Amino acid sequence: xxxxxxxxxxxxxxxxxxxxxxxxxxxxxKATEVVNFAQGDLMMLGGFFVFTFIALLGLNYxxxxxxxxxxxxLFGMGAERLLVRPILGYPQFSIVMATIGLGYFxxxxxxxxxxxxxxKIETPFSTGVLKIGDLVLAYDKLSVIVATVIxxxxxxxxxxxxxxxxxxxxxxxxxxxxxxxxxxxxRVVSMIWAISAAVAACAGVLLAPITFIHSNVGLAxxxxxxxxxxxxxxxxxxxxxxxxxxxxxxxxxAGFYLPQGWKDVTPYIVxxxxxxxxxxxxxxxxxxxKV
Amino acid sequence: xxxxxxxxxxxxxSYYGPIMAIRGVSLAVERGRIVTVLGANGAGKTTILKTISxxxxxxxxxxxxxxxxxxxxxxxxxxxxxxxxxxEGREVFPxxxxxxxxxxxxxxxxxxxxxxxxxxxxxxxxxxxRERIDxxxxxxxxxxxxxxxxxxxxxxxxxxxxxxEPSLGLSPxxxxxxxxxxxxxxxxxxxxxxxxxxxxRMALETAHYGYVLEVGRVVMDDxxxxxxxxxDIQEFYLGAKEESARGERRWKRKKTWR
Numbered sequence: 001x002x003x004x005x006x007x008x009x010x011x012x013x014x015x016x017x018x019x020x021x022x023x024x025x026x027x028x029x030k031a032t033e034v035v036n037f038a039q040g041d042l043m044m045l046g047g048f049f050v051f052t053f054i055a056l057l058g059l060n061y062x063x064x065x066x067x068x069x070x071x072x073x074l075f076g077m078g079a080e081r082l083l084v085r086p087i088l089g090y091p092q093f094s095i096v097m098a099t100i101g102l103g104y105f106x107x108x109x110x111x112x113x114x115x116x117x118x119x120k121i122e123t124p125f126s127t128g129v130l131k132i133g134d135l136v137l138a139y140d141k142l143s144v145i146v147a148t149v150i151x152x153x154x155x156x157x158x159x160x161x162x163x164x165x166x167x168x169x170x171x172x173x174x175x176x177x178x179x180x181x182x183x184x185x186x187r188v189v190s191m192i193w194a195i196s197a198a199v200a201a202c203a204g205v206l207l208a209p210i211t212f213i214h215s216n217v218g219l220a221x222x223x224x225x226x227x228x229x230x231x232x233x234x235x236x237x238x239x240x241x242x243x244x245x246x247x248x249x250x251x252x253x254a255g256f257y258l259p260q261g262w263k264d265v266t267p268y269i270v271x272x273x274x275x276x277x278x279x280x281x282x283x284x285x286x287x288x289x290k291v
Numbered sequence: 292x293x294x295x296x297x298x299x300x301x302x303x304x305s306y307y308g309p310i311m312a313i314r315g316v317s318l319a320v321e322r323g324r325i326v327t328v329l330g331a332n333g334a335g336k337t338t339i340l341k342t343i344s345x346x347x348x349x350x351x352x353x354x355x356x357x358x359x360x361x362x363x364x365x366x367x368x369x370x371x372x373x374x375x376x377x378x379e380g381r382e383v384f385p386x387x388x389x390x391x392x393x394x395x396x397x398x399x400x401x402x403x404x405x406x407x408x409x410x411x412x413x414x415x416x417x418x419x420x421r422e423r424i425d426x427x428x429x430x431x432x433x434x435x436x437x438x439x440x441x442x443x444x445x446x447x448x449x450x451x452x453x454x455x456e457p458s459l460g461l462s463p464x465x466x467x468x469x470x471x472x473x474x475x476x477x478x479x480x481x482x483x484x485x486x487x488x489x490x491x492r493m494a495l496e497t498a499h500y501g502y503v504l505e506v507g508r509v510v511m512d513d514x515x516x517x518x519x520x521x522x523d524i525q526e527f528y529l530g531a532k533e534e535s536a537r538g539e540r541r542w543k544r545k546k547t548w549r
Contacts, residue, residue: 163394163398166387166391166394166395167395167398169384169386169387169391170384170387170391170392170395173384173385173386173387174382174383174384174385176346176378176382177378177382177383177384178395179345179346179366179367179370180344180366180370180375180376180377180378180382180444181367181370181395181396181398181399181443181447182367182370182371182398182399182447183367183395183398184367185367186365
């Protein structure tokens with residue numbers, strides 16, 4: 001039982017990271033119907049940024065965290081402006097290829113700048129455990145879960161209770177009508193990319209104490225986060241988080257209880273099974289637009 | 292045309308890809324008036340409105356709003372000038388509540404008291420929206436969505452309102468109700484209106500001045516009273532049957548503008 005709970009907590013922590021990356025996929029997809037396959041690599045870049053700020057420049061953890069997230073938000077905005085906006089309106093494949101290309105580019109550049117070794121950073125949560133009776137939970141895992149809950153709460157309040165957040169949802173639902181309202185759609189889309197990149201950066205920073213940072217970490221996690229988004233119902237923000245949690249928990253439990261090799265396969269088996277029964281995903285949209 | 296022309300469209304040509312949808316259309320809306328554009332399916336009515344509101348850019352010609360050229364300006368900047376567009380098919384935000392839809396209509400405004408006041412006013416026009424205030428707009432009926440689309444545009448306090456087929460898909464009773472409100476908005480708030488309609492009778496009864504559009508060209512324009520008296524309009528847009536000496540008509544009348 002203790003093992004189970006500890007594994008469950010690890011799974012939830014991993015699932016939170018998947019969920020945050022999936023959230024980035026969904027935010028951008030909802031707003032522009034573009035699937036940003038570089039989402040995982042944005043996370044990787046966030047990890048490297050925080051490594052630079054904390055380990056190389058010796059800044060305080062929280063300051064480094066903040067700077068990394070802010071830098072990634074700017075980076076996301078720039079990527080949208082320079083890479084995506086010029087080809088918006090052309091066939092989907094062009095945009096998909098552009099984001100895949102961006103991913104390759106970021107991995108190579110990260111390799112050139114920070115090298116190909118695994119890097120690790122020390123954070124306030126790197127060591128230490130929480131003991132409840134016989135149960136031992138590591139702070140690094142708990143910090144991921146707590147931070148994800150806080151981040152989701154902030155995003156929820158932003159999207160539902162601010163004028164700009166509502167405008168972002170409006171733009172996602174009907175871009176043409178958003179123009180008719182006088183919403184500066186192009187700027188709003190830029191900001192959505194900024195938020196997605198910032199959320200990815202948070203995932204990268206949270207992950208940093210758990211795994212090593214290396215240039216391919218984004219690819220590996222991105223390939224798990226994408227099915228998480230599909231599982232939750234692509235286009236549903238809560239769905240992305242739920243999907244991420246399910247994939248993370250299943251993967252961790254399968255790794256612990258099932259023979260070797262099942263760890264990476266099981267999440268996909270669950271995904272396929274869910275899609276057979278509910279092709280729109282667990283929390284996919286149900287209301288259709290009236291004509 | 293008098294000096295106080297709020298909108299002047301001169302010789303615009305717009306394309307959908309390679310297809311020329313409007314071929315040199317000119318029209319004008321005087322301040323405080325309702326002007327209608329009549330025309331069959333595919334005549335280019337919607338294209339004219341989209342060109343005015345900046346969603347489509349004209350290849351040639353100019354659009355002047357209060358004397359200022361606005362062709363090729365971004366759509367969201369044009370709204371800022373006080374020109375709101377109620378698009379064909381309502382285009383509400385389906386997952387946003389009625390309240391949030393109306394808030395988005397007032398996106399550009401920062402005067403809280405004024406917005407609250409205008410909210411009360413649109414609820415005065417359409418009390419049914421108040422009952423549905425927290426429902427997602429996608430769950431409203433077609434007529435309610437049309438009410439919402441008009442109210443949402445009014446929340447921006449426009450000087451000129453573009454209305455694209457407000458009668459589309461609504462029951463005759465509801466069409467009457469909506470057009471009565473359109474007249475009230477014009478009379479009470481002095482909002483100038485450019486109305487595009489297939490329901491010619493309703494449009495001519497509502498508007499002051501009308502243009503008739505066929506295959507991307509204006510073929511006729513006059514006051515609505517005179518348009519209603521025109522033989523061509525009666526036959527081809529209002530469906531009147533001419534009585535001949537023999538009691539029944541055996542030939543198809545030709546349109547005189549061809």
